[in-house]
Amino acid sequence: MLPWLLVPLLLLVSAAAAFLPRLWAASPSLPPPPRLPREGELVYTIQDGDSGELMPGRLTFIGVDGTPNPSFTRNDIGRQEAGAILAYNKLMTLTGLGAVRVPVGSYDIYVSRGPEWDLKVLRKVRVGEQAVTVRAALRRMVQTAGxxxxxxxxxxxxxxxxxxxxxxxxxxxxxxxxxxxxxxxxxxxxxxxxxxxxxxxxxxxxxxxxxxxxxxxxxxxxxxxxxxxxxxxxxxxxxxxxxxxxxxxxxxxxxxxxxxxxxxxxxxxxxxxxxxxxxxxxxxxxxxxxxxxxxxxxxxxxxxxxxxxxxxxxxxxxxxxxxxxxxxxxxxxxxxxxxxxxxxxxxxxxxxxxxxxxxxxxxxxxxxxxxxxxxxxxxxxxxxxxxxxxxxxxxxxxxxxxxxxxxxxxxxxxxxxxxxxxxxxxxxxxxxxxxxxxxxxxxxxxxxxxxxxxxxxxxxxxxxxxxxxxxxxxxxxxxxxxxxxxxxxxxxxxxxxxxxxxxxxxxxxxxx
Ligand SMILES: [Zn+2]
Incomplete structure (x- = not known):
């Protein structure tokens, strides 16, 4: 008895299985889910090279080895993240310490604090699945007292x-x-x-x-x-x-x-x-x-x-x-x-x-x-x-x-x-x-x-x-x-x- 009962049940299931994908396809064309760029975590510190204290500064990201420059934002309103503002390919920090999300890839990172300070270039920093840490110590070069x-x-x-x-x-x-x-x-x-x-x-x-x-x-x-x-x-x-x-x-x-x-x-x-x-x-x-x-x-x-x-x-x-x-x-x-x-x-x-x-x-x-x-x-x-x-x-x-x-x-x-x-x-x-x-x-x-x-x-x-x-x-x-x-x-x-x-x-x- 059991096999005879199973046959129509199997037929029903297979018919339904054949119909389901058509139902899916027939539904009004939904856009494919957006593919978010894969991001990794970048931990950064900017220090005063003389005192060792953390200090404000900027990171400028230039994509290398086929990585495009990142666009943290595509307009002039920055993205606020962990004590920093990120806009276009730049990160501006008040504290000199933070962790931010960066698209996976390789970057030259220019660390700066305006023309009175030196500039550090961190070459080919690889942002991947594992968090990466970058550190830069800048020194005040120009004496502007007064x-x-x-x-x-x-x-x-x-x-x-x-x-x-x-x-x-x-x-x-x-x-x-x-x-x-x-x-x-x-x-x-x-x-x-x-x-x-x-x-x-x-x-x-x-x-x-x-x-x-x-x-x-x-x-x-x-x-x-x-x-x-x-x-x-x-x-x-x-x-x-x-x-x-x-x-x-x-x-x-x-x-x-x-x-x-x-x-x-x-x-x-x-x-x-x-x-x-x-x-x-x-x-x-x-x-x-x-x-x-x-x-x-x-x-x-x-x-x-x-x-x-x-x-x-x-x-x-x-x-x-x-x-x-x-x-x-x-x-x-x-x-x-x-x-x-x-x-x-x-x-x-x-x-x-x-x-x-x-x-x-x-x-x-x-x-x-x-x-x-x-x-x-x-x-x-x-x-x-x-x-x-x-x-x-x-x-x-x-x-x-x-x-x-x-x-x-x-x-x-x-x-x-x-x-x-x-x-x-x-x-x-x-x-x-x-x-x-x-x-x-x-x-x-x-x-x-x-x-x-x-x-x-x-x-x-x-x-x-x-x-x-x-x-x-x-x-x-x-x-x-x-x-x-x-x-x-x-x-x-x-x-x-x-x-x-x-x-x-x-x-x-x-x-x-
Ligand atoms: Zn004006």
Whole structure:
């Protein structure tokens, strides 16, 4: 009996078995389950090579042996993981210790903390099923006592054209060794103070609230500091609509007399460059457009977006030297204008500003702005420049006897990964001397002391260039290359004995 009963049962089961796959196939086409990249665990430590203490820093991952560069995120909002932010192919840590998930593969890992520190490259690190541990000890190479580093042009999600959370900016800048940032979002005052405090990073980073006064018809202007007032439109940002540049600057001087007015990217693009829009010719100091004004304190001679194009940098430096030659004593600044978490990164370039006490927690925005207005700063994407003229420092007015000589002392420091290839000395708006610097890795890369003869009131400026790209720390190794470049503000020379620098050329005419 039993076999006879089994036959129909088996038939039924086999029929059902044959039908089931068809049922599966007939169901509306479901996408295959996503294949997640296999990930392994990477444990990292970054230490101060001298003290042994853990410290903030950045890991940049470059895929090797067929492994693509990792994309921890595909947009500008980083991924938060174990005390770090991961974005694109970078990891920024505040603590210097953590464990993160990394796609399985082989990587060269660049460990950095900005241009004042050396750079360690961990070659062919294999991330697999087993956790892998990497350690790097970085040493501070460049001695910057008395100088605070600051990026005065920073965007985050307060700006309609940036997604980056303010919190992630703090990770980025602390990991980069930048000690001050200015919030300069478009027509809105934002303030990093609370975010820095939330992360307990006051020891590493100070901030100033500010605004990028953004106009369609005149260009963009950094205004800082500005108090944030949440009850007002733009949280207290000055209003731009329907006003000329001269009117806007007058308004800023009235409501925030201490604030710095910094012309952002004066020639970067015809649509947003003030000098282009204002039809300003620095050689004749003439502006074609009515309402143009040079009642500003600073101009952004180097902007992070412009660094890929050395020609526009040369043009800006020429503009700035011409301004000084016509008696417009504006400070040269260099700022990233970063909007993203890739290629144009925070702190490239940055300003080094002379301060009483070189600690982020000890300086105020007011002190920084006073120093900037007094020309006590230089900007750099890497090299650190010391310039003394007749014993005077940047911004000083040094007395020189008529037809006399003055001693110029230049020292350029750079971490081994930063190239220095030429140093140029300007006397007034003319290049006075240029030196080639042999490739090397000594921290003091260049030192020179010389006597310069001066016939009339003038000023001394130093420019430093390097010829090797800073990729992969900054830039994209493709269209967007960042080279070492530094430019000092002037030491002024008073030859006629009236205690001031008198420009050789008079002010020109601005506006018909
Ligand atoms: Zn901007």
């Amino acid at each position: 100088w605070l580093s600051a990026d005065l042009h920073v965007h985050a999600a307060c700006s309609p054209d940036s997604q980056v959370p303010m919190l992630h900016r703090v990770y980025e800048f602390v990991a980069e060794g930048v000690e001050m940032i200015a919030a300069t979002d478009h027509n809105v005052v934002c303030d990093y103070t609370g975010v820095i405090a939330l992360l307990g990073m006051e020891r590493h980073l100070v901030s100033t609230p500010g605004d990028e006064l953004t106009t369609a018809s005149w260009g963009h202007f950094g205004i800082l500091p500005l108090p944030q007032d949440l009850t007002r439109a733009g949280h207290g940002a000055p209003q731009a609509r329907g006003r000329t540049a001269a009117e806007m600057f007058r308004e800023v001087r009235l409501v925030a007399p201490e604030a710095l007015i910094n012309v952002h990217h004066p020639r970067i693009d015809p649509q947003i460059g003030y000098f282009t829009i204002g039809q300003y010719d620095s050689r004749s100091d003439q502006a074609g457009r009515k309402g143009f004004s040079l009642d500003v304190d600073a101009i952004e001679v180097l902007n992070g977006y412009q660094d890929a194009d050395r020609h526009s940098v040369d043009r800006m430096i020429e503009d700035w030297l011409n301004l000084l030659n016509h008696g417009h004593l504006v400070t040269a600044t260099g700022n990233s204008d970063t909007h993203h978490m890739t290629f144009n990164l925070g702190g490239y370039p940055r300003n080094y500003i002379m301060v009483q006490e070189d600690q982020p927690a000890a300086v105020t925005p007011q002190e920084i702005v006073r120093a900037l207005k007094a020309h006590r700063s230089f900007f750099s994407t890497g090299p650190f420049v010391k310039l003394l003229v007749g014993g005077g420092r940047l911004g000083d007015v040094v007395p020189v006897p008529p037809r006399g000589h003055v001693r110029v002392e230049i020292e350029v420091q750079a971490a081994p990964w930063i190239s220095v290839s030429t140093v140029s000395l300007y006397l007034g708006n003319q290049e006075h001397q240029r030196w080639s610097v042999a490739p090397g890795i000594d921290v003091v890369r260049f030192r020179q002391s010389l006597e310069v003869q001066v016939a009339h009131d003038s000023f001394v400026v130093v420019r430093v260039d390097g010829d090797r790209s800073l990729w992969p720390v900054v830039g994209d190794n493709h269209r967007y290359e960042v080279l070492p470049l530094a430019l000092t503000n002037p030491v002024f020379l008073d030859v006629d004995g009236n205690g001031a620098y008198d420009a050789p050329l008079p002010h020109g005419k601005h506006g018909p």
